Amino acid sequence: MTPPPSRTAPRWFVAGDLNGFFGLVVDNLSILGFIAMALVGIFGVPAEIVFGRMFPGTALGVLLGNLAYTWMARRLAARTGRDDVTAMPLGLDAPTSIGMALLVLGPAFLAFRADGLDAEAAGIATWQLGMASLVVMGVLKTVLSFAGDWITRVLPRAALLGSIGGAALTLLGFLPLVELLRNPVVGMVTFGLLLYVLVARGSLPVRIPGVLLAFLVGTALYYGLGLAGLGVPGFALPEPVRLSPQLPLPGLGFIDGLPATVPYLPLLLPFGLLMVVGGINVSESARAAGDDYRTRDVLLVEAFSTLAAGLCGGVAQTTPYIGQPAYKQMGARSGYTLLTGLFVGIGGMLGVVAGLVQWLPLAVLAPIIVYVGIGITVQAFEATPARHAPAVVLAFLPSLAYLLGIKLGNPDWISPEHFAALYAQTGAHGLPELAVLVTLGNGFIITAMLWATALVAMVEGRLRAAAGVLLLCAGLSLVGVVHSVDPRGGVYLPWSLDGLRAVIAWQFAGGYAALAALLGLLSLQRMRPR
Structure with missing residues (x-):
């Protein structure tokens, strides 16, 4: 007969x-650091707005989520009588937080500035956009928390x-690789040490987390070389922003x-959807490690x-991390989430x-982001x-177009006038190449999902499903x-387009429709067994 669970409090x-x-703290600090470096250092958002307005609310989300997960762990431990619940x-x-900085908040700030707002007003407008974005994703995640299993059935993992x-x-x-190589000594040492401890699983002479050691070594190297006059050009000690408690x-x-x-x-919308799917996978991972959390509870907490x-x-969304079994192997229980x-x-x-x-320094933060990627x-x-696997590779391609669009949209490379006129050009052999790159990159995450879903359906012989996609x-x-x-990347109604923009939109739509029709015809033939 199985003995009843112990009632001793964990x-x-x-x-x-x-x-x-x-x-867990280093993970969060690295992401906050990259967000700040991207917004302040790359796009020029006022530091007072990033640190004084965006950070407190973002940190509050981490506090509330970890408190809820701590309570869930203690409740599970008390119910099962186990003292090893993590x-x-x-x-x-990391992906969506950095994506928010690079793809949403930073470009939006530049757009507000181009519309005539001064730096402070554009920063406030960008902050409000970030708040609204989180509310949109939070509502979406709340709704999808009740349909997580259906989502994973409809969309293949490749998508x-x-x-x-x-x-x-x-x-x-x-x-981030480009950023770390702008300071090669610091960046390479930090990145190499991270690869040694996280990928090669190499041993260390001291008993501290490998990520923390890499941060300490890289930071010491950055400031040591800089103060000795051996650092890269432009080294300067940071001028801390004076902040009052918020x-x-x-x-x-919002x-x-x-x-x-x-x-x-x-x-x-894809950012929110991916977190729901990720939450489902994390719940399954924890269940396999012995901690049976209810998936819906995990998803609702992150939402x-x-x-x-x-x-x-706040301007960056929270998520349960995939490494719960790794924290369990460290010996962590419920105290670490409370402390974090x-x-x-x-x-x-x-x-x-x-x-x-x-x-x-950015040269120290960038390597951990590269590792995450x-x-x-x-x-x-x-x-x-x-x-x-071919569907996974296919899903990578639209992001390459978006990356090129980011770089080609840099005014240091191409004048804003030339970039703005890209849809007024005509191509000698088809649509203008630059216009095609930007068009392919816009909405790249949804494009990647749909392309991979269609190819998976073809691989499995479901041609009509592929045609529908x-x-x-x-x-x-x-x-x-x-x-x-x-x-x-804005949305619109098709009849509002004119000129070359209308031609491009209808040509893309026509290409999809023609391929769908072809697959529909192929589905009528007798399929050979696979």
Whole structure:
């Protein structure tokens, strides 16, 4: 007869919680640091707005989510009588948080500036857009929390993981790689040390988390070389932004940002969808490690924390991390999520987190982002059936077009006048090449999902299903959800287009429709057994 569970309350902290705390805090600080470096250093958003307005609400989401997961772990431990239950780790999602900075907030700030707003007014408008974006994704995740299993049945893993894998390879891999190589000594040493401890699983002479060691070595090298006059040109000690404590309270500022979210919906909606699918996978991973959390509870917590962050001024969504079994192997239980939530949440409100982030060099932050991009890309292949690998590769291609669009849209490379006139040109042998690149890149995540879904259906012999997906692509391309002919990626009604823009939109839609018709005809033949 099985003995009844013990009613002894689980311990609040164990030795392994310290390792888990350092690992989870470094993950969150690195993402916050890259967001700040991208917005302030690359796009010129005022630092006071990033650190004083965006960070407190973003940190609040991490606090609320980790408190909820701590409570869930203690409840599971008490119910089962086990003292080895490990809480779900929650933090800022690396791909979508960095994607928000590079693809939504930064470009939006430049657009507001181009519309005549000064830096402060454009920064406030960008902050409100970020808040609204989180509210949109939070509402979407709340609704999809009740349909997570259906989503995973409809969309193959090649589509879900391939689309985010392409973004990870290009935006999290390539762009930060360029940044770390702008300071080669610091960047290469930090990146190489990360690869040694995280990929090669090499041993260290000291018993501290490998990521923390890489950060300490890289930061010391950066400031040591810089102060000795051996660093790269332009080295200077940071000028910390003076911040007063900010208590993020719910407000209605997101309402002013809602209209500005419309052009970015083809990015925001897939961002929210991917977190729901990721939450399902994380729940299964924790269940395999012995901690049976209810999937719907895991999803609702991440949806609630994202929504709360948006209402209180946050700009980056939270998610449960895939590494719950790894934290379990470290010996972490429920104390590490409690410590992380309190440190990031309260530190974000008091300005402590912002102070730490300001001293983290981009050459030290970029390597961890590159590693994250590599890991996500590898997972896209490992978690997908081998015969669907071509669909994963196909899903990578639209992100390459988006990457080229980012670089070609840089005014240091191509004049704004020339870039703005790209749809007024004519091609000698077809549509203008630059216009095709921008059109292919707009809505690239949804495009990647649909392309991979159609190819998986072809591989499995479901030609009519593939034709249906292609017809959906045709319809979405006519309204700009995918292949928007608006350089900013906005949506529209097809009859509002004129000139070459209309030609491009109808040509893309016609291509999808013609291929769908061909597959429909092929489906009428007798299929040979596979």
